[in-house]
Amino acid sequence: MDISMLSKLFIKFLNIGAFSYGGGYTALSLIEREIVHNSQWLTTEEFMDVLALSQITPGPVGINASTYVGYKIMGMSGAVVATFSVVLVSFIIVNIVAHYFLKFRDSKIVKSILLGLKPAIIGIIITVVYKLGLQTIKDYKDILIILLVVVSVVKFKVHPIIAIFSSALLGIVLF
Amino acid sequence: MKDIIKLFFTFFKIGAFTIGGGYAMVPVIQKEVVDNAKLITEDEFLDYIAVAQSIPGIIAVNVSTFIGYKLYGFIGAFFICFAVVLPSFVIIVLLANVIMLYRNSIYLIKIFSGVRPAVIGIMMFSVYKLFKPLKKTKFSFFIIILNIVFIIGLNIHPIISLIVSGIIGGVYGHIYVK
Structure with missing residues (x-):
């Protein structure tokens, strides 16, 4: 096992985790910059594999991508180090923030900031839906699946996981 | 446990x-x-x-x-x-x-x-x-629309948009909420 390479991997993914603001896709662009461009540990072609695999496997895209990059570069030990370090910084910060947030949740200043943050989150998710929609929706079949999913989870309280798997089967029939 | x-x-x-x-x-x-x-x-x-x-x-x-x-x-x-x-x-x-x-x-x-x-x-x-669960006030709708305009219209990074919303919320709450 190459300890110096592992520690480099650790530092890289510590950085990627600490600066990926706003979800998995930010993590992907950071991985591309750090691992492909700056370190040249992976080729652009290999990174395309990372992109594809992390999006078709279940779980958070940022975690899938980090684990796979670590695995590609250094096998099992690389996978462990990359996954651990990409989570580490935010894990520590969340614990600290959660501690103080739960203590001061009813204070005026925290309540006031939340007054802005809560609707902001909804606005942000709407923009993600919009951008993803522009990329994804090509014809009536896509719209049909979206409608089926929304109606089944909202109206008939179908579990979202069931809805996604049913859509996978529907994909085989429709496309 | x-x-x-x-x-x-x-x-x-x-x-x-x-x-x-x-x-x-x-x-x-x-x-x-x-x-x-x-x-x-x-x-x-x-x-x-x-x-x-x-x-x-x-x-x-x-x-x-x-x-x-x-x-x-x-x-x-x-x-x-x-x-x-x-x-x-x-x-x-x-x-x-x-x-x-x-x-x-x-x-x-x-x-x-x-x-x-x-x-x-x-x-x-x-x-x-x-x-x-969101309180449906004019302020909430204003912030939702502000974020959509910032991110899609002006191409501002979501995290900047989020921070701005937090600051606006802080000021608004300080003035209007008892």
Whole structure:
């Protein structure tokens, strides 16, 4: 096992985790910059594999991508180090923030900031839906699946996981 | 301890079966923890999402860690974070090579043609579920529209938009809320 390479991997993914603001896709662009461009540990072609695999496997895209990059570069030990370090910084910060947030949740200043943050989150998710929609929706079949999913989870309280798997089967029939 | 183990399996299941990334996982976590297990309220969940999104890192992991901390302190945070990350790790390490072998198969392509729009539907469901506990004031609608205009219209990074919203909320609350 190459300890110096592992520690480099650790530092890289510590950085990627600490600066990926706003979800998995930010993590992907950071991985591309750090691992492909700056370190040249992976080729652009290999990174395309990372992109594809992390999006078709279940779980958070940022975690899938980090684990796979670590695995590609250094096998099992690389996978462990990359996954651990990409989570580490935010894990520590969340614990600290959660501690103080739960203590001061009813204070005026925290309540006031939340007054802005809560609707902001909804606005942000709407923009993600919009951008993803522009990329994804090509014809009536896509719209049909979206409608089926929304109606089944909202109206008939179908579990979202069931809805996604049913859509996978529907994909085989429709496309 | 029994409760932590139960929650561990809930988050393991969410991590193992939710395709579509963090924003698809949020409504699944909400369904399991708020609707089914009733461990936290809708309003608390919206608070935690807002805070988790303001912290760097992977949103689904941050929310899960936050919920773990709220329910069982540091031990809870550790186990729930572990539970949500573990399935990804196992699947990638064990199946990466097999999946990559079949990545151009016609079935896999068809499956993902179905999954991709489904994920959009699930994210719409997420907007619906997060919107429900929100106080429907003019100020809330103003902030929602402000974020959409910032991010889509002006191409501002979501995190800047989020910070600006927090500051506006802080000032607004300071002046108007008793």
